[in-house]
Amino acid sequence: xxxxxxxxxxxxxxxxxxxxxxxxxxxxxxxxxxxxxxxxxxxxxxxxxxxxxxxxxxxxxxxxxxxxxxxxxxxxxxxxxxxxxxxxxxxxxxxxxxxxxxxxxxxxxxxxxxxxxxxxxxxxxxxxxxxxxxxxxxxxxxxxxxxxxxxxxxxxxxxxxxxxxxxxxxxxxxxxxxxxxxxxxxxxxxxxxxx
Numbered sequence: 001x002x003x004x005x006x007x008x009x010x011x012x013x014x015x016x017x018x019x020x021x022x023x024x025x026x027x028x029x030x031x032x033x034x035x036x037x038x039x040x041x042x043x044x045x046x047x048x049x050x051x052x053x054x055x056x057x058x059x060x061x062x063x064x065x066x067x068x069x070x071x072x073x074x075x076x077x078x079x080x081x082x083x084x085x086x087x088x089x090x091x092x093x094x095x096x097x098x099x100x101x102x103x104x105x106x107x108x109x110x111x112x113x114x115x116x117x118x119x120x121x122x123x124x125x126x127x128x129x130x131x132x133x134x135x136x137x138x139x140x141x142x143x144x145x146x147x148x149x150x151x152x153x154x155x156x157x158x159x160x161x162x163x164x165x166x167x168x169x170x171x172x173x174x175x176x177x178x179x180x181x182x183x184x185x186x187x188x189x190x191x192x193x194x195x
Contacts, residue, residue, distance in 0.1 A: 006038040006103035011048040012109030029055025043067030
């Protein structure tokens with residue numbers, strides 16, 4: 001029985017030159033499908049985002065994509081997934097991704113991925129949720145971000161317990177075993193968030 005029913009994956013919509021990032025996204029999608037865990041993601045067909053969703057979809061997994069209307073013109077949305085939800089704003093997208101998920105796994109990505117991740121950490125810091133947030137440190141990608149968190153704490157702009165809101169795992173293979181050891185589903189599943 002899976003420790004989570006749904007996992008939100010934040011990741012880039014770009015295709016990096018190092019294909020090992022795409023391989024990691026593909027592996028995570030296949031693992032979620034194999035374990036019967038729903039993938040909740042940003043709805044796009046490009047980059048790591050499209051790769052993780054296609055892998056899950058193509059291996060029989062349930063996939064929910066949440067995408068703002070305007071992004072359907074800038075980025076192709078992935079067809080043939082279980083459910084696609086179109087929203088008006090990026091904020092609505094993040095809120096729905098939060099509400100539909102039991103935990104978060106963050107693969108490498110760009111500014112959008114950073115935005116989503118920092119917001120989930122901020123909400124945890126504000127005690128609005130206790131859902132696990134895993135940084136999947138493919139090829140050491142998240143080490144500078146971890147260093148930035150340490151810098152923010154060391155400079156007195158965040159409490160030391162901020163470290164507790166994220167768990168760094170070395171690779172995709174570690175995501176589900178790590179979640180199995182964590183307290184999942186604690187705290188509010190939805191929250192009031194200003195539109």
